[in-house]
Amino acid sequence: MANDKLNPACTRRELHEANFLIRHIQFKKLPTSAIIFAFEDNAYAYINHCMxxxxxxxxxxxxxxxxxxxxxxxxxxxxxxxxxxxxxxxxxxxxxxLQALRLKEIDGALYFAEKHLTLIE
Ligand code: FES
Structure with missing residues (x-):
């Protein structure tokens, strides 16, 4: 199913409790980080990279x-x-x-919904 490409980003609760979250990721084969935040109740994620x-x-x-x-x-x-x-x-x-990263919300949890993204522990 489509869900096997989803990587956990954070929970809604974590996002609510922080101004923003950072996740270390590999995107399109390059190590980088993502910022995740809520704005006007919607969750957004971008590659943490100012052009x-x-x-x-x-x-x-x-x-x-x-x-x-x-x-x-x-x-x-x-x-x-x-x-x-x-x-x-x-x-x-x-x-x-900024490079946007798609998020998908399932039961209060947010996942990165990007094909070329993996989490770095
Ligand atoms: S590096 Fe981001 S404003 Fe200059």
Whole structure:
């Protein structure tokens, strides 16, 4: 069945209790990490990689949102992103997007629903 491609990401409860979660993954054969967060009650996941200078969003601070809570923010140079689309709103990288990762929710648990993704312990 389709479910055998699902990798566990987190539970809804874990997401509710944290501002964001990091999972170490391999995606398309490269080791990287994923950020997972809830925004307006929906869960989102992206590769934790800012296209500006190739840093994780939380590289300088233990945070991925700006002070308003409305935008993702890379702590390296402060570029901001739409949390729903991953689209950059800062001039240098305007319109470029974080790599989104599909999530699937089953009975309060969230799974990565991506073919080329495996978890790294
Ligand atoms: S590396 Fe993310 S804003 Fe520069």
């Amino acid at each position: 500006h200078m190739h840093r994780p969003l939380n590289c300088e601070e233990d945070a991925i949102f700006d002070d308003t809570g409305k935008y993702l923010r890379c702590s390296m140079h402060g570029f901001i992103f739409d949390p729903k689309t991953g689209e950059c709103r800062s001039p240098v990288c305007f319109g470029q997007r």
